[in-house]
Amino acid sequence: MDAITHALARAPKARLQACLLASGLLALLGACAGPGYTTPSPHPGAGHPRTQSLPPWIGLTGWxxxxxxxGWLNSNGPVxxxxxxxxxxxxLADGFLNIEDASGEQLQARRRERAKGLYSTVSTDLKATDQEKEHAAHGLRRADSSGIPRSQAAAQLTGVLPxxxxxxxxxxPNDMTPASGPWNWITVHHSALSATDGTARNRAAHDVRTVQNGHxxxxRAYGxxxxxxxxxxGGRVWQGRELRWQGAHAGGSNNEGNIGICLLGDFDKIRPTRAALSSxxxxxxxxxxxxxxPYGRVRxxxxxxxxxxxxxxxEDHVSRLR
Ligand SMILES: [Zn+2]
Structure with a gap:
């Protein structure tokens, strides 16, 4: 472990944060493991006594x-x-990026810089696979946007009705999970309520309340x-669950890092309006x-x-968004 990691790891608030995040971190790293991540395959060299079948960090969490x-990167492990x-x-880069808040903006900025350095190294490594490069490119985009606190993310969006x-x-709040990791997916739904194709504002507000009451x-007893x-x-965008909370729309762990958007209407029966689609x-x-x-992760x-x-x-439209 180098000095910077040591300093980052030992900052008192970061330790607390690490404990809080420890359980979530593995899941988050796992969630990152979508298409962009390759789980290392066990090394076939059973004849080499020093060759391990799995990376030594598998199963560990947090700091x-x-x-x-x-430690592994600075040892003989890579050889x-x-x-x-x-x-x-x-x-490592994902881990640095996923730990946020509480430890101060300066530490977060340093971790972000370290993450960017690691992602850049992978992007320019001639031996990196396409999947690893895609993962690195995604990470670099996240690192650039993660300076915006999660609670303020919604404020950066234009034209969202409160x-x-x-x-x-x-x-x-007790029935919701804080959104502690990166956003990796956007999932689009329809409400499938009957008679929801009107464009009147009052009607739409009523429908949004109906969806909330149902949930x-x-x-369901969602929070x-x-x-x-x-x-x-009519193309109005209404704020549903705040982005500081994980959504409840894709089923269990699919909700991790997954932003949920619902268009009001039943689009097996009718076509979405041009206004709704452009919004x-x-x-x-x-x-x-x-x-x-990434655009490639809209489903x-x-x-x-x-x-x-x-x-x-x-679905026809959504499949053209990626
Ligand atoms: Zn749905």
Whole structure:
């Protein structure tokens, strides 16, 4: 472990944060493991006594994991298992980027710089695979946007109507999970409520309340409406669940790092309006800029489970967004 990591790891608040994040970190690193990440395959060289079958940081969480990776990179490990070098660099960079808040802006900025250095090294490494390079490029975009505190991210989005505009019920924080990791996905849904193709503002606000009531009611008992944004047929964008919370729209761990957008209407039956689609496009573009979610990671709900959502007419559009 070098001096910088040592300093970062030992900052008292960072330690507390590390404990809080320890359980989440592995899951986050795992969530990052989407298409952009390759789990190192076990080395076949069983005849080499010093060759390990799995990287030594697998199974570790939090700072322990990052210390282990840093130590491995500075040891003979890379010579013995060169295939793990870029996965190690990416995991370390992701780790630095995923630890946020509480430890002060200066420390965060230094971690961000270290993460960018690691991602850049992978991007320019001739031995890096395409997947590793994509992961590094994604990481660099995130590093550039992660200076914006999560709580302020929504303020960077243009034309989003506040919760007060639709008469939101207060959220129940105890029934929600803080969004502690990077945003990796955007998932598009339809409400599939009946008769929701009107463009009147009052009607749309009513529909947003209906969706929230359905999500917070006894059968689901979510802490709030499950989507982060809702878009009506008139093209208005309504703030749903705040971005500082993980959404509840894609099922279990699929919600990690996954921004949920719901268009009001049933798009198996009707086509979304031009106004709604152009608002969706603008919102996706803003979210890409503010949160770093790549365009390649916009999906319809049916990507995550067997469902008609977001309806065939909307799915057509969503598939063209990536
Ligand atoms: Zn859905």
């Amino acid at each position: 322990k994991r990052l210390d282990q990776i840093e 013995e298992n060169p295939k793990w070098i870029n996965p190690a660099r990416l995991a 919760r007060s505009a639709w008469g939101a019920r207060p959220a129940r 917070m009611g006894a059968s 709030d409406v499950g989507y982060h944004f809702l878009i009506d047929a 969706l496009d603008r919102l996706v573009s803003d979210l890409h800029r503010v949160t770093g979610v 319809g709900h049916k990507h995550w489970k067997s469902t008609n959502c977001p309806g065939k007419h909307l």
